[in-house]
Amino acid sequence: MVQGLxxxxxxxxxxxxxxxxxxxxxxxxxxxxxxxxxxxxxTDSLGDPICRIRNSPSFYMLVAELDDELVGVVQxxxxxxxxxxxxxxxxxxxxxxILGLRVAPLHRRRGVxxxxxxxxxxxxxxxxxxxxxxxxxxxxxxxVKLFVDSLGYVKFRTPAILVNPVSPYRALHLPSHVxxxxxxxxxxxxxxxxxxxxxxxxxxxxxxxxxxxxSLGTWVxxxxxxxxxxxxxESVSTGSEYWRGPKDWAMVSVWNSAEVFKLRLLxxxxxxxxxxxxxxxxxxxxxxCFKIPAIPEFVDPFGFYFMYGVHxxxxxxxxxxxxxxxxxxxxxxxxxxxxxxxxxxxxxDEVRLHIPHWKLLSCPEDLWCIKALNGEKQSSxxxxxxxxxxxxxxxxxxxx
Ligand SMILES: CC(C)(COP(=O)(O)OP(=O)(O)OC[C@H]1O[C@@H](n2cnc3c(N)ncnc32)[C@H](O)[C@@H]1OP(=O)(O)O)[C@@H](O)C(=O)NCCC(=O)NCCS
Numbered sequence: 110m111v112q113g114l115x116x117x118x119x120x121x122x123x124x125x126x127x128x129x130x131x132x133x134x135x136x137x138x139x140x141x142x143x144x145x146x147x148x149x150x151x152t153d154s155l156g157d158p159i160c161r162i163r164n165s166p167s168f169y170m171l172v173a174e175l176d177d178e179l180v181g182v183v184q185x186x187x188x189x190x191x192x193x194x195x196x197x198x199x200x201x202x203x204x205x206x207i208l209g210l211r212v213a214p215l216h217r218r219r220g221v222x223x224x225x226x227x228x229x230x231x232x233x234x235x236x237x238x239x240x241x242x243x244x245x246x247x248x249x250x251x252x253v254k255l256f257v258d259s260l261g262y263v264k265f266r267t268p269a270i271l272v273n274p275v276s277p278y279r280a281l282h283l284p285s286h287v288x289x290x291x292x293x294x295x296x297x298x299x300x301x302x303x304x305x306x307x308x309x310x311x312x313x314x315x316x317x318x319x320x321x322x323x324s325l326g327t328w329v330x331x332x333x334x335x336x337x338x339x340x341x342x343e344s345v346s347t348g349s350e351y352w353r354g355p356k357d358w359a360m361v362s363v364w365n366s367a368e369v370f371k372l373r374l375l376x377x378x379x380x381x382x383x384x385x386x387x388x389x390x391x392x393x394x395x396x397x398c399f400k401i402p403a404i405p406e407f408v409d410p411f412g413f414y415f416m417y418g419v420h421x422x423x424x425x426x427x428x429x430x431x432x433x434x435x436x437x438x439x440x441x442x443x444x445x446x447x448x449x450x451x452x453x454x455x456x457x458d459e460v461r462l463h464i465p466h467w468k469l470l471s472c473p474e475d476l477w478c479i480k481a482l483n484g485e486k487q488s489s490x491x492x493x494x495x496x497x498x499x500x501x502x503x504x505x506x507x508x509x
Contacts, residue, residue, distance in 0.1 A: 118221065120228045123159065123170035123182070131179040132158040132172065139211040153371040153410055160369050161209060162186045164321055164507040166314055169232050173212075173221050180216040183225040184209040186508070187236055189313040191306060193493050193500065199307055205233035205482075206508055207243040210252070222255055230482060239483050240490065244508075247474040262478035263494045266309075266455065268502055270475055271466035273434070273450045275442055281435040284428070289330050289436055290337055292360075294319050297327035299340040300360060303352075304420055308501040309455070318417075318506065319362065323369065327362040327418070328436065330429040331355035357423030359430045363437055364506035367412020367447045411448035414441045417506045419452060419460050430463035453509070455502030 123132070133154065154160050162168035165186035173181035185207050192202035207229060212221045233241050242265065245252040256262040283289070292300065301315050318324060331337060335355035416437055421430050434450070441447040453475065454461040481490040 117176060118224060119174045120171055120224060121174070123172050125159070128172055128179065129156065129158060132182055135179055135182060135211055135213055138213060151373045153373060155370060158182075158209075159184065161508075164318075164323065164369075165206075166317070167236065169229070170209075171225055171228055171232075173225050175216065175221075179213075181212040181221040181225050182209060183207065183211075183222075183229050185229045185232065187233065187238055188505075190503075191309060191311040191313075192240070193309060193498075194489060199309075199500075201313060202239050203237055204310070205229070205236075205238040205241045206505075207241060208508065210243075217251075223259055226255075226260055230480075234482050239481065240479055241482055242477055242479040244475050244477045247476040253476065253478075256478045260480070262480040263490070264476060265479040265494055266477040266498060266502060268453050268455050268475050268477070268504060269461055270451065270453050271461065271464050273438060273466050275438055275448050275450060277442065277448075280439045280442060283432055283435055283439075286333050287330050287429060287432045288333050288335075288337070289328055289433065292327045292329060294327075296340050297362065300327070300329075301418060303340075304360075304422070305418060305501070305503060308503040309498065310505065311503040312505055321364075321507075323365045324506070325363040325365055325414070325440075327360060328433060329358055329360045330433045330436075331358040332425075332429075354422065357421075357426045357429060359421035359426050359433050360418060361416050361420075361430075361433045361437060362418045362506075363440070364415040364417055364509070365412075365444070365447075366415045366451075366506070366509055367444060371410035371412050371446065373410045410446070412444075412446045413449035413451045414444070414447055415506045415509050416450060416452040417504060419454065419464065420501070421460055421463070427463040430460060431465055434465050451509070453504040455498060457498050458501045460501075 133156075136152065136154070136158065157163070159168070159170050162170070162184050165188060167187040168185065170182065170184045172179055185205055187203065187205050189201050190204050191199050192204070194200045207226060210222060210225060212225075230241055241262075243256060243262070245256070247253070247267065257264065297319050298316050301319070305311055305315075312318065319327065329337060332355065337355060337358075338353055340352050414437060416434070419430065421427070438450050441450050452464060454464065479490065479494070481487045
């Protein structure tokens with residue numbers, strides 16, 4: 110029983126058997142993204158409300174009950190990541206990620222949301238978490254005010270969400286002078302350690318992510334005529350001198366989010382959007398030479414592939430990034446329910462300039478907020494948040 114604002118408000122651990130249906134009902138009543146009078150984006154967790162954290166090394170879900178009515182829910186996960194440290198250094202930090210905070214509309218502004226977050230923070234503290242962080246739509250006033258004004262979080266990073274529809278009818282043409290190679294998981298792990306481990310929020314359990322059944326693989330692209338030498342463990346542990354990669358190359362890994370949850374558009378889509386959708390589908394089907402991207406039908410529940418670890422090296426690698434993204438879209442066509450390819454990239458990461466995305470779909474801008482849970486970390490957090498990001502940001506596919 111939580112004392113204070115609500116004597117009768119009970120916060121407890123999620124119990125799958127008892128709570129699953131009630132949490133799904135609560136989600137249905139809350140999940141609205143975008144202008145309320147137009148299109149609603151509903152997430153269908155396929156009968157497993159905990160699906161979004163299940164793949165994390167350590168996770169927890171709390172529910173709030175008011176006289177036996179389930180009125181709120183929040184989820185959290187813990188992991189070890191690379192974090193910027195004072196004076197441009199970086200080191201590992203234990204971070205707790207907060208997601209899936211929902212309060213039933215009739216019970217809002219009564220302290221339920223803040224009580225749930227504070228309870229989750231207690232779980233973080235008891236698990237030695239140094240920093241708690243969350244991501245929200247920049248325009249979500251309630252969420253930003255709750256975390257920043259009420260709970261002491263600070264605005265931290267604003268990564269861009271880039272979305273591309275999957276063409277249902279035709280494969281995209283890939284340039285013949287580009288070679289694409291799927292890496293063995295062992296080699297992908299080495300590549301990540303060598304080129305990505307200094308990225309902010311790079312998880313120390315990257316091996317588990319790459320080995321997860323939802324991770325469909327890691328691909329690299331380079332120009333024909335160059336060779337991709339296999340990487341070996343010794344070359345990474347002893348330095349880079351043994352590995353000679355091509356001059357220009359790009360990499361991407363793909364996570365099958367479609368198997369975790371499905372999205373559904375509800376409500377009224379703006380007419381212009383519907384007309385555009387229909388005409389593009391016809392154009393795409395019958396006049397493929399126009400190369401107008403087809404927009405898949407979003408009436409049925411649909412899933413998406415998430416591209417993570419997008420990285421490139423070399424002055425001429427922009428085309429390689431684009432080709433890999435097209436390759437992933439072609440791959441997604443073959444999956445029954447996958448209608449979008451999505452990625453999220455740090456605001457200052459130049460690789461985002463090369464990722465083709467759907468400019469018509471104005472995605473909400475993401476805002477990450479962070480809080481030091483340990484007083485000693487307060488000064489390093491201050492330094493981190495005051496200085497602009499200097500390194501790439503790793504967006505964990507398990508947290509999408
Ligand atoms: C965001 C949400 C969880 C807030 O839950 P809540 O129980 O209403 O939050 P609280 O009552 O604990 O609010 C604490 C403080 O947050 C701020 N706040 C919360 N909702 C607000 C709103 N709609 N407008 C402005 N400030 C708000 C206020 O400062 C509030 O204190 P006050 O009521 O004394 O002014 C709830 O609105 C919700 O479920 N929204 C839909 C899902 C969502 O957006 N989740 C967040 C994803 S990160």
